[in-house]
Amino acid sequence: MSWVLQGVSILGGPPTDVLVDGGVIAEIGAGLRGEQTLDAAGLVALPGLVDLHTHLREPGREDAETVETGTAAAALGGFTAVHAMANTDPVADTAGVVEQVFHLGRAAGHCDVAPVGAVTVGLRGTALAELGAMATSAARVRVFSDDGVCVSDAGLMRRALEYVKAFDGVVAQHAEEPSLTVGAQLHEGVVSAQLGLAGWPAVAEEAIIARDCLLAGHVGSRLHICHVSTAGSVELIRFAKARGIDVTAEVTPHHLLLTDASATGYDPVFKVNPPLRTRADVDAVRAGLADGTIDAVATDHAPHATEDKETEWAAARPGMLGLQTALPIVAGLGLAWSVIAERMSSAPARIGRLPGHGRPIAVGEPANLCLFDPAATWTVDGHALASRAHNTPYEGMTMTGAVVATFLRGEPTVLDGKLT
Amino acid sequence: MNRHLLSAADLTRDDALLVLDTAAELAAVSDRSVKKLPTLRGRTVVNLFYEDSTRTRISFEVAAKRLSADVITFSAKGSSVSKGESLKDTALTLQAIGADAVVCRHHASGAPHTLSRWVEGSVVNAGDGTHEHPTQALLDAYTMRARTGRLEGLRVAIVGDVLHSRVARSNVLLLATLGAEVTLVSPPTLLPLGVDAWPAETSYDLDAVLPKTDVVMMLRVQRERMGAAYFPSEREYARRYGLDAARMAALPDEAIVMHPGPMNRGMEIAAEVADSVRSTIVDQVANGVSVRMAVLYLLLAGGQTADQGRGGAA
Amino acid sequence: MSLSASRPQPAAPWPPSSRRPVTGDRAAARAVLGDAEVGRVLARIAHEILERTSGDLDRLVLLGIPTRGVSLARRLGALCERFEGRPVRVGSLDVTMYRDDLALRGVRALAATDLPVDGIDGDTVVLVDDVLFSGRTVRAALEALNDVGRPREVQLAVLVDRGHRELPIRADYVGKNLPTSLSETVHVLLTEHDDRDAVLLGPAAFGGPDPTGPAA
Numbered sequence: 001m002s003w004v005l006q007g008v009s010i011l012g013g014p015p016t017d018v019l020v021d022g023g024v025i026a027e028i029g030a031g032l033r034g035e036q037t038l039d040a041a042g043l044v045a046l047p048g049l050v051d052l053h054t055h056l057r058e059p060g061r062e063d064a065e066t067v068e069t070g071t072a073a074a075a076l077g078g079f080t081a082v083h084a085m086a087n088t089d090p091v092a093d094t095a096g097v098v099e100q101v102f103h104l105g106r107a108a109g110h111c112d113v114a115p116v117g118a119v120t121v122g123l124r125g126t127a128l129a130e131l132g133a134m135a136t137s138a139a140r141v142r143v144f145s146d147d148g149v150c151v152s153d154a155g156l157m158r159r160a161l162e163y164v165k166a167f168d169g170v171v172a173q174h175a176e177e178p179s180l181t182v183g184a185q186l187h188e189g190v191v192s193a194q195l196g197l198a199g200w201p202a203v204a205e206e207a208i209i210a211r212d213c214l215l216a217g218h219v220g221s222r223l224h225i226c227h228v229s230t231a232g233s234v235e236l237i238r239f240a241k242a243r244g245i246d247v248t249a250e251v252t253p254h255h256l257l258l259t260d261a262s263a264t265g266y267d268p269v270f271k272v273n274p275p276l277r278t279r280a281d282v283d284a285v286r287a288g289l290a291d292g293t294i295d296a297v298a299t300d301h302a303p304h305a306t307e308d309k310e311t312e313w314a315a316a317r318p319g320m321l322g323l324q325t326a327l328p329i330v331a332g333l334g335l336a337w338s339v340i341a342e343r344m345s346s347a348p349a350r351i352g353r354l355p356g357h358g359r360p361i362a363v364g365e366p367a368n369l370c371l372f373d374p375a376a377t378w379t380v381d382g383h384a385l386a387s388r389a390h391n392t393p394y395e396g397m398t399m400t401g402a403v404v405a406t407f408l409r410g411e412p413t414v415l416d417g418k419l420t
Numbered sequence: 421m422n423r424h425l426l427s428a429a430d431l432t433r434d435d436a437l438l439v440l441d442t443a444a445e446l447a448a449v450s451d452r453s454v455k456k457l458p459t460l461r462g463r464t465v466v467n468l469f470y471e472d473s474t475r476t477r478i479s480f481e482v483a484a485k486r487l488s489a490d491v492i493t494f495s496a497k498g499s500s501v502s503k504g505e506s507l508k509d510t511a512l513t514l515q516a517i518g519a520d521a522v523v524c525r526h527h528a529s530g531a532p533h534t535l536s537r538w539v540e541g542s543v544v545n546a547g548d549g550t551h552e553h554p555t556q557a558l559l560d561a562y563t564m565r566a567r568t569g570r571l572e573g574l575r576v577a578i579v580g581d582v583l584h585s586r587v588a589r590s591n592v593l594l595l596a597t598l599g600a601e602v603t604l605v606s607p608p609t610l611l612p613l614g615v616d617a618w619p620a621e622t623s624y625d626l627d628a629v630l631p632k633t634d635v636v637m638m639l640r641v642q643r644e645r646m647g648a649a650y651f652p653s654e655r656e657y658a659r660r661y662g663l664d665a666a667r668m669a670a671l672p673d674e675a676i677v678m679h680p681g682p683m684n685r686g687m688e689i690a691a692e693v694a695d696s697v698r699s700t701i702v703d704q705v706a707n708g709v710s711v712r713m714a715v716l717y718l719l720l721a722g723g724q725t726a727d728q729g730r731g732g733a734a
Numbered sequence: 735m736s737l738s739a740s741r742p743q744p745a746a747p748w749p750p751s752s753r754r755p756v757t758g759d760r761a762a763a764r765a766v767l768g769d770a771e772v773g774r775v776l777a778r779i780a781h782e783i784l785e786r787t788s789g790d791l792d793r794l795v796l797l798g799i800p801t802r803g804v805s806l807a808r809r810l811g812a813l814c815e816r817f818e819g820r821p822v823r824v825g826s827l828d829v830t831m832y833r834d835d836l837a838l839r840g841v842r843a844l845a846a847t848d849l850p851v852d853g854i855d856g857d858t859v860v861l862v863d864d865v866l867f868s869g870r871t872v873r874a875a876l877e878a879l880n881d882v883g884r885p886r887e888v889q890l891a892v893l894v895d896r897g898h899r900e901l902p903i904r905a906d907y908v909g910k911n912l913p914t915s916l917s918e919t920v921h922v923l924l925t926e927h928d929d930r931d932a933v934l935l936g937p938a939a940f941g942g943p944d945p946t947g948p949a950a
Contacts (some may be wrong), residue, residue, distance in 0.1 A: 185529075193614030196529040196551030196589060201613070266530030310508050312528035314549070438843060445828065445844035454881040457831040487831075717831070722841035 008040035012337035020367040023410035048080025048368030050348040053298035060089025064389045065303035067104035073386040075110040075413040077323040078370035078403040081357045086118040087148040093118035093129035095137035102139035117141040135167040142353040145172035161221035172224040180204035187260040187275040200275045202230040213240035225249040229274040231284030238293045250298035251285045253329040268316030295347040303389030321392045328401040367410040376402035424543040428554040428593040442714035460489035463520040467493040470526045480523045483712035511538035542719045550584045557590035559711040572599035579605040580639030587680045609650040630670040637678040638688045664690040763936030772931040775909035780813035797827045799863040800845035805926040807862040823850045832874035854883040864922040866892040869903035
């Protein structure tokens, strides 16, 4: 079925019509006709968003999220592709598991699901998983990560970086030196000292980033840094890029918005790994995102069952929902629409090697689109979000900007802010 | 409406002095043959102890009983909490039985805060993880005032494992509120990063601080810290940060020595210091009951019962 | 904590000040006893106490109920000593922890309980308070007394009895019986706490909220 998006603003440009037909953008111009018409006046068209970092929890914790509910949340958030992290149960460390996740994504149909493969067997950090088998599986895995834990052994990390070159893969590192974060609960600083919570020092992240950048430079490999959270990390990545090291980095919406001061009431909805940092860190990651030091925004969408969050801080699991609130938060940072498109679609698609995503909005390109109303306001209600879990840190907050429609290869997955 | 005692920072100067003054009047009750007051008759106080602490538990139990409250003690050992029942389920149980106050001791920092969101009664923090222990700070301040006659301008040194000490955190906050001057003395590894935001001075040198100190409070060193490279050995710790007779002699004549207990004699405090006339360690235990009576009275006596609260009565 | 949460509602000072704020319309308040009359009335009560106890001063204890009852007990003690030439034991008995109305009216700071060193067992205790109203304060005092000893006999002396008893309690010595309506307020001023000796009767609003309230 063909669609005309009437009066839409492409990346903030002048209103125009866009004809979507046969899964591609067929025509751009005035007075276009199609089988269906969508009044898109006042809406901004972005390429469909791509998330490098989503926890879909299936298999293993279907009580917290499933591929179906997680990808529904993704579509409602404007995403047309998500990378499903490997820390499921069983761990996505074999071709069998990544293919299962891939097919579940296909069956759900809300957005493309690109499984991430584990770097090491069982995320145990001791032996490489069968990375090549995952790469050549139906899931075509290109991003490998032990996210949730760090590949902390330098020798093993070096081998992983080298090995994935054979199939143009990338290792996405969860940068956390484990000996510096034993029992860590919250960013180490004034707030952790006051609350008596074991500190998660910035240097634990920065030390691994420094090491891995040097390793990637040494072996000439691609490296991706997950959820950069500190000012020091931004500086290190800037330095590595200036040296010509092939490193990319992502930042989460929550690290762009929230600080460790949120933890003062001990509400575990604010517990996340890496932890919320200081105002200075928030300013630094925003600046890094604006100047391109940080390539991408990734949600680190991490659903948790109520019983894992309604508990004392130390017993709670880290992580927060992010898919449906990501774009309004990033849109509020004052970036140009072209920059938002680059950071939330083109760059993550490039890093994850997803050829059909993150493309320009131009005739002949795949019709993966997100239509966003920058003026709409809505109040976050964890129970109204599509995820099975409700652990949003933005409960009760008013968001400016709402996803109105999402198109995946020319077919709407979301219309009028609702799943089709 | 805040009706809990979760942190020493919850207390204004007037609140804190009211607790101390009330405790001073209530101390007389302990000297009578009838050691009981009818004030909290019909109220239920639950002692919810997820962590062993015989002295704190008994202190709260005696305090509540002297005020005629019904006291129920839940210990982690031998009750549902040790069988993996969540804090939330326990809270719902307490709510259902109509607890007017929950005195909570927990190994996790912030657990009493979390609990206070789920129960209607008052929550009193009886020590949470490495966060706070506000009634200990109140009884320490009470003891200091009783022994030295003042708090304003009093020079207090808190010595030892500040990083993991809930006693230190509560004392720093309360003593600052009451106008005392606090110096934290600790090896650098046992001072939290971020301590510079606290209303206290810090020092690594106990010998330099002692001559300028009216009250020296020795913190307990947890044995389990020794394996974690916070300091090289027990012997080195005792030598650098332990209070022995020679160091005690460096204190001004009127200075007192405190310890929240239980002590590691020979480690942070020498036996002869613990048993000296300057030591307030026995007073601290006795004062604990009066101070906790005052806290329970001030939190509970004026309020409604949990039943009235649920019924929405004015 | 917020001790403030359970404090008496607005305008009442915390902790309750013993100095009564007489800020209202004083013209509306009528002095039912003035300086001289308070002194005369106390002298009469002192004589009556001596008469009733047959001059057995060794067994007599005057226990004032804070705040103004304590000052009155001290004055009565001094008068008895003047009349008999021998000292009389005087003390104070704080009844706060025995009140049955804390939940209604909020917690209050405690006052001192100060008993004779040799106790009160076997003695004649005269409780002294400024105003007798519902009788609840006296009930609390009797319970408090029960916990600190076993007197042979307990009597009650008040400067003013304003009626409206809610309990079967009566005073043995009354300075002045003062018929009042429930909407009226009685204030006792004593030089130990206030600018003069007087008993004032006024409308409910006068003089700010009455710290001893209608249940006193």
